[in-house]
Amino acid sequence: MRVLLVNDTEKPIGELREALLAAGYDVLPEVASASTLLKVVESQQPDVVIIDVDSPSRDTLEQLAVMHDHAPRPVVMFSADSDDQLIRSVVGAGVTAYVVDGLAPGRLSPIIQVALARFEQQSNMRRRLDEVQQQLGDRKLIDQAKGLLMEKRGMSENEAYAALRQQAMKQGLKLADVARRIIAMADLLG
Structure with missing residues (x-):
């Protein structure tokens, strides 16, 4: 499975990359910010996008929404911000799994599997809605x-x-x- 890492923080993302590689994921070259997300997703065709942020910015949410409209992918976001309104905004932008309070390498695969399952379920519902319309x-x-x-x-x-x-x-x-x-x-x- 191909994973695109987006590091929208000042901290290094090496631990996350190592955990993904150890779990058997194919990790694509890291993206330094969400501003080029759509272009990178369209060119690299990842199976899942993982974003590490301190707190998602408005620009990040806008880029996620654009990506969700044009090249939808399961998105896992690791953040330090647990604000309820922010979480609603993040989910509205297309994030399938929002994880607060850091990353434990043992939790990574189950989190990705949940994101994939939720994304597939949402895609099926969206497809069914389109058919009904x-x-x-x-x-x-x-x-x-x-x-x-x-x-x-x-x-x-x-x-x-x-x-x-x-x-x-x-x-x-x-x-x-x-x-x-x-x-x-x-x-x-x-």
């Missing part, structure tokens, strides 16, 4: 197209739906794509 959008288009067919061609709802299905099968398209075309044509014809 797509289905709702498609349903809305189909209903709108049925309404147009009912209005313009005097069809019943069942007849309009059957006409949409028949057209979809004939053209080898999804029902929502046929509905989109009918709506576009209705807009074009006025």
Whole structure:
């Protein structure tokens, strides 16, 4: 597993690097600050990002949010700051595991495994939400197209739906794509 270390503190990160190497992780070259995080994540393709900070800055949180939007990865953050509001902000920026009060090498692998599991769970929920939103959008288009067919061609709802299905099968398209075309044509014809 490839790990990207980000050291956003003045202290050396050697102990963390050694613990990761001892646990069998492939540790990528260290990044000195979070300001180039997205670029480094896109180029290095780590499996997990570990950030060591005294207290996450606004810039760090912004960079994490950008990374989370464009190249999401599990993120473990070690920090000395246990402020409740800060923890909410950190989690909102995409951090999957926030650890306060230092690092014990024996705890490192379980922390990374929890971060990976939480990230996978969140990704699955996000994917499912996207699917449901797509289905709702498609349903809305189909209903709108049925309404147009009912209005313009005097069809019943069942007849309009059957006409949409028949057209979809004939053209080898999804029902929502046929509905989109009918709506576009209705807009074009006025």
